[in-house]
Amino acid sequence: MLSGERPILEAVALTKHFAGRRRLFGRPAAVRAVDGVSLRVRRGETLALVGESGSGKSTLGRLMLDLMPPTAGDVLYAGRNVGALPAAERRALRRELGIVFQDPFASLNPRMSVADIVGEPIWLQGDLSRADRRAEASALLRRVGLRPEHGDRYPHEFSGGQRQRIGIARALASRPKLLLGDEPVSALDVSVQAQVVNLLEDLKAEFGLTLLVVAHGLGVIRHMSDRVAVMYLGQIVELAPVDALFDDPLHPYAQALLASAPNPSPRARKARVLLEGDIPSATRPPPGCRFHTRCPHVRPVCRELQPALEEVAGGGLAAGGRAVACHFWAELAGAGAGARAALPSPAFARRLALFEARSKAAAPAEPAPSRGPAP
Known part of the structure; x- marks a missing residue:
């Protein structure tokens, strides 16, 4: 995508809070799953969302696909505010958005044949006859590596990898973008x-797809992604091209996340980054930097x-630049290329000056030194 081209999908200060458990006294604390995230997905790219369980990756993806309403913020598809569209335009928009779920068995109706599962989106969004729908479903099954006669079977008759291929065929049935x-x-x-990842890459090239991938496996992310957004406790802490992130992570959490990934080479040596404690509760996120309770450089x-x-680097975020949410990223990045070219952030310099002035004003005054008795 060119720097001046409009992104295909954009989140603007997107927020999603879920109602917490009821308490005997007082109001239930809300679960802040996604908290003020702004993100652009460029047309034709593969953008990965990565982070620990509970960081808000899946919730952010579903918000951006209009599968649940946001608490605040907007989702823009090709420049249009999805939440402000009339119902008819919103339904038409869903044809251009597809999803492949995590569990390939739970996401398929066990009482429907594979041909009906794949053909259902075609039937909902068109006026094709049953024979034409079946022919279209058979063509999609062939494209994902299955045989047309598999359309007469049911999900329980397939392996996990085959069921995921069925889910991919169903997602492609409406010809999404x-x-x-x-x-x-x-x-x-x-x-x-590896087979499913290669299939997704082939389908992306064939159908001209844009991919938004939520994943834990860092090897999968590096293989198939163009950019990576690292999430922690409902917020993005680093956004970077995939090679730049893996070669020189800037945020302490991204450094720890990459250091935890196993390396198949027995001779490889990586710096160990140990994080103490668990991710804090999303009902009571820490003040300031949300990672400070586990950061070794706090x-x-x-x-x-x-x-x-x-x-912090690049020709602007819309053109694939790099961003990080850390006060001291340049100092902690070591000898990386990003740190050598870093300049202090004017915005952070202003915030730091205000913080130091406030801390100085709140500090107790030192007592005046005693002069002792006069000679």
Whole structure:
């Protein structure tokens, strides 16, 4: 995508809070699954969302596909505000958005044949006869590596990898322009994962798809992604091209996440980054930087001021630039190329000056020194 081209999908200050458990006294605390995320998906790219369980990746993906209403913020598809569209235009828009779910068995109706499962989106969005729908479904099954006669069978008669191929065929039935893969290979064996990933890449090139992938496997992400958004506790902490992120992660959480990935080479040596404790509760996120409770480089300002996601390199975020939400990313990045070219953020310099002035004003005054008795 060119820098001036409009993104195919955009989240603007997107927020999703879920009602918490009821308490005997007081109001239930809301679960802040996604908290003020702004993100652009460029046309034709593969953008990955990565982070620990509970970081809000799947919720963000479903919000961007209009599968659940946001608490606040907007979703723009090709420049149009999805939430403000009339019902008829909103239904038509869903033809251009597809999803592949994590569990390839739970996402398929066990009482429907494979031909009916794949043909249902065609029937809902067109006026084709049953014979034409079946022919279209057979063509899609062939394209994902299954045989046309498989259309007469039911989901329980297939392996996990075959069921995921059925789910992919169903997602392609409406000829979408953007496809969300919500952990599309996490429930599959390693050998089958490679087959499904290669299939998705082939289909992306053939159908001109844009992919938004939610994943845990860092190897899968590096293989198929163009850019990566690292999420922590409902917010994006780093956004970067895939090679730049894996070669020189800037945020301490991204560094720890990549250091935890196993390396198949026995001679490979990686710096160990140990994180103590678990991810905090999304009902009571920490003040300031949300990662400060586990960050090995935490400083007083991190507990008070929340860092903004600010551009640090590249020709602008819309053109695939890089951004990080850390006050001291340049200092902690070591000898990486990004750190050598870094300049202090003017916005952070202003926030730090205000923080130091406030801390100085709140500090107790030192007592005046005693002069002692006069000679």
